[in-house]
Amino acid sequence: MKCNKAIKNSIILVLLISAVLLCQYQEALSLENSIKIDVLRFGHISVEDPTIILGKYQPLLSKMSALLKINVELVQSTDYSGILKLFLERKIDMGILNSFSYIQIAREARLIPMAKRVIGGKGYYQSYIIANSESDIKRLDDLKGKVFAFSDPNSTTGHLLPRIILQKNSINPEKDFKGVLFIGHHDSIILAIANKTADAGAVASYMFDCYDTRITKKIRIIDRSEPIPLGPLVVRLDLGKEWIDRIRRFFLSLDESEEGRGLLREAGLSAFTDVQDSEYDIIRNKYNLFKKK
Amino acid sequence: MNLSAKFIISVTALITLIMVGIIFSVMTREKTIIVQEMQKKGYTIAEVLAMSSINSFLDHDYSTLKRYIDTIAKDEDMKYVMILDFSGVVKMHNNPEMLGKILNDPLAMNSLQTKNTIHRLYQLDEKEDVYDIVAPIISGEKKLGIVKIGMSTKKMYMEIARSRNRILFMGIMAILVGIAGSIIMARTISKPIKKLVKSAKAISQGNLDLKVDVTSRDEVGVLTEAFRNMAEKLNTHINELIRAEKLAVMGKIAASIAHEVRNPLDAIKGSAEYLQKKYHEDGTITRFTTIIKDEINEVAKFLDEYLQFARPATPRFTPTNINSVLDETLHLAENLIEQNRIKVNKELETDLPLLMADSKQMKQVFMNIILNSIEAMPSGGVLGIHTFKELLNGELKDVAVEFSDTGKGISRDKVEKIFEPFYTTKEEGSGLGLSISQGIIERHKGKIVVESEEGKGSTLRIILPAY
Numbered sequence: 001m002k003c004n005k006a007i008k009n010s011i012i013l014v015l016l017i018s019a020v021l022l023c024q025y026q027e028a029l030s031l032e033n034s035i036k037i038d039v040l041r042f043g044h045i046s047v048e049d050p051t052i053i054l055g056k057y058q059p060l061l062s063k064m065s066a067l068l069k070i071n072v073e074l075v076q077s078t079d080y081s082g083i084l085k086l087f088l089e090r091k092i093d094m095g096i097l098n099s100f101s102y103i104q105i106a107r108e109a110r111l112i113p114m115a116k117r118v119i120g121g122k123g124y125y126q127s128y129i130i131a132n133s134e135s136d137i138k139r140l141d142d143l144k145g146k147v148f149a150f151s152d153p154n155s156t157t158g159h160l161l162p163r164i165i166l167q168k169n170s171i172n173p174e175k176d177f178k179g180v181l182f183i184g185h186h187d188s189i190i191l192a193i194a195n196k197t198a199d200a201g202a203v204a205s206y207m208f209d210c211y212d213t214r215i216t217k218k219i220r221i222i223d224r225s226e227p228i229p230l231g232p233l234v235v236r237l238d239l240g241k242e243w244i245d246r247i248r249r250f251f252l253s254l255d256e257s258e259e260g261r262g263l264l265r266e267a268g269l270s271a272f273t274d275v276q277d278s279e280y281d282i283i284r285n286k287y288n289l290f291k292k293k
Numbered sequence: 294m295n296l297s298a299k300f301i302i303s304v305t306a307l308i309t310l311i312m313v314g315i316i317f318s319v320m321t322r323e324k325t326i327i328v329q330e331m332q333k334k335g336y337t338i339a340e341v342l343a344m345s346s347i348n349s350f351l352d353h354d355y356s357t358l359k360r361y362i363d364t365i366a367k368d369e370d371m372k373y374v375m376i377l378d379f380s381g382v383v384k385m386h387n388n389p390e391m392l393g394k395i396l397n398d399p400l401a402m403n404s405l406q407t408k409n410t411i412h413r414l415y416q417l418d419e420k421e422d423v424y425d426i427v428a429p430i431i432s433g434e435k436k437l438g439i440v441k442i443g444m445s446t447k448k449m450y451m452e453i454a455r456s457r458n459r460i461l462f463m464g465i466m467a468i469l470v471g472i473a474g475s476i477i478m479a480r481t482i483s484k485p486i487k488k489l490v491k492s493a494k495a496i497s498q499g500n501l502d503l504k505v506d507v508t509s510r511d512e513v514g515v516l517t518e519a520f521r522n523m524a525e526k527l528n529t530h531i532n533e534l535i536r537a538e539k540l541a542v543m544g545k546i547a548a549s550i551a552h553e554v555r556n557p558l559d560a561i562k563g564s565a566e567y568l569q570k571k572y573h574e575d576g577t578i579t580r581f582t583t584i585i586k587d588e589i590n591e592v593a594k595f596l597d598e599y600l601q602f603a604r605p606a607t608p609r610f611t612p613t614n615i616n617s618v619l620d621e622t623l624h625l626a627e628n629l630i631e632q633n634r635i636k637v638n639k640e641l642e643t644d645l646p647l648l649m650a651d652s653k654q655m656k657q658v659f660m661n662i663i664l665n666s667i668e669a670m671p672s673g674g675v676l677g678i679h680t681f682k683e684l685l686n687g688e689l690k691d692v693a694v695e696f697s698d699t700g701k702g703i704s705r706d707k708v709e710k711i712f713e714p715f716y717t718t719k720e721e722g723s724g725l726g727l728s729i730s731q732g733i734i735e736r737h738k739g740k741i742v743v744e745s746e747e748g749k750g751s752t753l754r755i756i757l758p759a760y
Contacts, residue, residue: 049356132393149353183353191355195384196393214389 037243039071040064043083043095045231046152047207048185050076060263064250079184080154087111093239094247098231099283100156106234106277113232114248116275119206123273124227127157128208129165131200132193133220140169140223147179149189149201156283158186161225162202164290187211194218206230210268229279233272296486297479304475309468316464323456327449331424335444336410338365339428343440346376347432350384358385365442372423372443376430379405379438396441404429404439414446422446485513489520496524536713547600555596562589598725605732608651615692615757616641616680618652622659623678626667634673641680645692646759650737658730662696662753665726669700669751683756691739692759697752703745711743 042061044053054074065072075092077083084101086092087109096117097105105111116123131137137146143166151158166173173180181198183189186207192198194215200222208216233251235244254260255271264271342361349357362374366387375386381402383394404411404427417423424444430437562585569582623630623637630637666676677697683690703711710716712731717724727741734741738758745751 049354049360051360052356134393181353183355185354185356187356187359188354191359191385191392192353194389194392195355196382197353197355197384212389215392218389218392 037070037093037239039073040068040247041073041075041091041093041095043075043077043086043092045083045096045098045101046077046079046185047098047155047204048187050078052187056267060254060267063259063263064247067250068246080152084154090236090238092236094233094235096231096233098154098156099228099280100160100287101154102232102234103280103284103287104154110237111234112237112244113275113277113280114235114244115233115251115272116279117230117233118270118273119230119268120209121270122227122230124229125157126205126227127161127165127225128203128205128221129162129200129223130190130193130203130208130219130221132196133218135199137200137222138220140165140171143171143200143222144176145178146199147181147197148173148177149181149183149192149198151182151186151189151201151203152184153182155186155204156228156231157204157225158189158202160283160287160290161228164286165223165225167290167293190215190219206268228283229275232275232280295483297476297483300479300482301472301475304478305468305472308471308475312464312468312471316460319460320457323460324453327453327456331444331446331449332412332426335412335424335426335442336428339426339440339442340410342374342376342442343428343430346430346440347437350376350430350437351432355385362387370444370448372417372445374442375440377439377441379436381405384438398425404441405436408436417443417445420447482513485517489513489517492520492524496527543599550596551600555593558589558592558596562586562593565589598729601729605729605736606654608654608733608736610649610651612647613650613652613655614647615645615650615655615694616643618650618655619659619678619680619694622656622663626660626663629664629667630676633667633670635667635670636673636675638675638677640678642682645680645682646689648692648757648759650757651733654733655737658733658755659694661726661730662755666696666698666700666751669698669702674699674750682759689759691756694755694757695752696754697750699750702747702750703743704747705745708743708745712741 042057044057046053054076057074061072061074075083075086075095077086080098080101083092083095083097084105087095087097087105090109094114097111102111102113106113119125129140129143131143131146135146137143150162153159163173171177179198181192181201183192183198183201186203189198189201189203190208190211193201205224208219208221235247237244239247251272252274254264342365345361346358348354349361358376362376362385365371365374371387373387375391375396376384377396378384381395381397383391383396386392408429408431410426410428412424412426414422414424424446426442426444428440430440565582565585569579569586572578619639619641623639663676670676675698677695679695679697681693681695683693712727713724731741734755734757739756742754742756743751744754
């Protein structure tokens with residue numbers, strides 16, 4: 001029986017190994033089987049006004065189109081869910097996602113991370129809880145009874161992280177705030193607080209740090225979240241190994257040439273670096289923890 | 294003030310008046326247009342911004358609103374662009390410092406009440422005025438807020454000033470050109486008038502023999518022509534008056550000569566005849582008495598001519614055929630013509646009407662002229678005699694008798710004198726022949742015209758009215 005069990009175990013092991021091998025083979029097959037593509041569609045999560053994103057990224061994408069000898073289209077939507085829907089429908093081949101959106105749709109949309117953005121020399125960012133400097137809000141406790149502005153429900157720093165911060169400080173947005181606004185673009189949040197549409201809000205640190213100082217000087221930072229990795233540059237697995245490698249090489253080598261650095265500067269970036277999916281486990285954990293409570 | 298000064302002043306005044314009117318109206322119009330354009334532009338910008346802002350305003354999409362405002366604020370006329378909500382809070386402003394401030398200027402407050410685009414002009418600072426234009430942002434029936442823009446009037450006033458200067462410059466140029474034109478015109482008109490004035494002064498000082506140039510065909514030209522004709526006629530009449538005066542004097546002299554000279558001459562002639570008869574065998578006496586008689590005959594002949602001239606006989610008009618009178622005269626002169634080896638070239642119009650004329654006196658005139666012609670051709674030549682009708686508008690007006698010779702001719706300065714009494718170019722002769730002829734023709738209401746070229750001959754035309 002022992003022998004039988006051993007045989008049984010070995011058979012299961014062989015089957016498991018073959019299954020794993022088969023899976024890998026299939027994956028390899030799908031990778032090798034590089035599809036003929038005539039246009040690469042690039043999407044960018046709607047952190048700010050689509051026209052601003054267009055202006056920032058168009059030169060970079062034109063360069064990419066010229067180097068890889070393929071048309072590159074920028075696909076836009078006004079809000080996060082619009083872009084995510086396009087990814088899920090395979091209508092976007094590659095693009096930049098925020099961390100929270102990435103962990104939500106990567107599997108379903110068959111996306112793999114290719115590179116990670118570096119902004120202002122940093123590969124991570126934070127969520128800032130901000131308020132108008134003319135207001136009496138100085139600590140998180142002062143937020144009660146005020147109007148609070150989140151950016152997009154799918155935003156990491158504009159929704160998930162501030163929710164967690166508020167939760168930790170025993171503030172229930174639905175009960176303790178006079179009003180909650182979902183304002184969408186991060187720059188709109190900054191402007192909304194400056195023009196007193198909202199008393200306070202949450203915003204991505206890189207958006208706030210780079211913003212017009214004539215406006216940010218009217219705003220005070222109440223609290224900061226812990227650093228989290230910047231959202232990844234993702235690509236659709238179906239594009240095939242060949243294309244994925246070519247695209248990755250293009251983005252990772254950008255900061256090596258003067259021209260590339262110029263294009264990155266225009267896009268508001270310092271560089272693209274290597275990334276591992278596991279870097280985003282911190283968000284996954286936070287999200288899971290937040291959901292349970 | 295002379296004519297050209299009057300002309301220049303009045304034309305200048307007229308042009309200036311008209312131009313000032315034009316300049317004023319164009320300037321006013323131009324100003325209105327510029328101001329209207331400015332307002333229209335402001336209204337359009339404000340209303341378009343208000344309409345396109347509705348969705349972004351509702352969504353709190355301030356980044357889009359900011360983009361709109363930043364784009365509009367690039368226009369250098371735009372002093373400010375802002376979006377306020379209905380309570381007057383600045384939701385967006387081209388100057389970020391203004392975000393969140395509450396604006397409560399009267400126009401903004403007023404426009405929060407109305408649903409129309411309104412504007413006012415106010416002084417932003419000491420240097421410039423601003424068109425403050427406010428358009429409401431309305432979604433359905435709900436008023437969300439207002440768009441408020443401020444447009445600097447600086448450029449507009451500069452544009453108005455520039456167009457005013459341009460119009461003024463053009464207007465002044467037009468006035469100057471007009472003045473220059475009027476001066477030139479005044480000169481052109483006054484030049485012949487000045488000439489005319491000069492001529493008139495000359496005439497008033499007695500110099501009738503003047504030449505006035507007619508250069509233009511306009512009224513001044515016509516006036517000059519008329520003036521010249523008047524001067525000519527005046528000259529003719531004065532000459533006639535002088536001649537009449539002379540004739541009157543001669544008439545008186547003739548009367549006394551008739552008594553005081555003729556009677557003694559008759560007595561002398563009678564005495565001489567008596568002496569001749571009585572001493573007819575004495576050769577000496579006969580010779581001298583013959584001389585006396587002959588000379589007295591010469592004197593008597595001269596006296597006859599003179600008396601005839603000074604106290605001409607009244608013509609007795611009878612229907613006369615001029616051609617027959619000419620033939621009779623030629624017949625009388627036949628011998629003389631042959632002696633002087635002169636060929637007669639006669640061309641007579643056959644159907645001449647009968648004229649009321651004194652045939653005896655006409656014969657005398659013709660003879661006188663023929664004799665003059667013969668004398669003008671001492672070494673022979675051709676005597677042309679020619680009669681013809683002169684028509685005016687198809688109707689018979691005059692009958693002309695023309696005598697032409699191939700003689701020595703008369704110089705131009707002498708042609709005018711040949712009709713003067715006692716003027717003669719011959720050694721013998723009273724100088725009365727042509728004067729008498731002229732007198733006769735004038736009493737027939739006709740005239741004598743002489744054309745002569747020295748060395749080629751003369752033509753003398755008698756023109757008699759055919760009635």
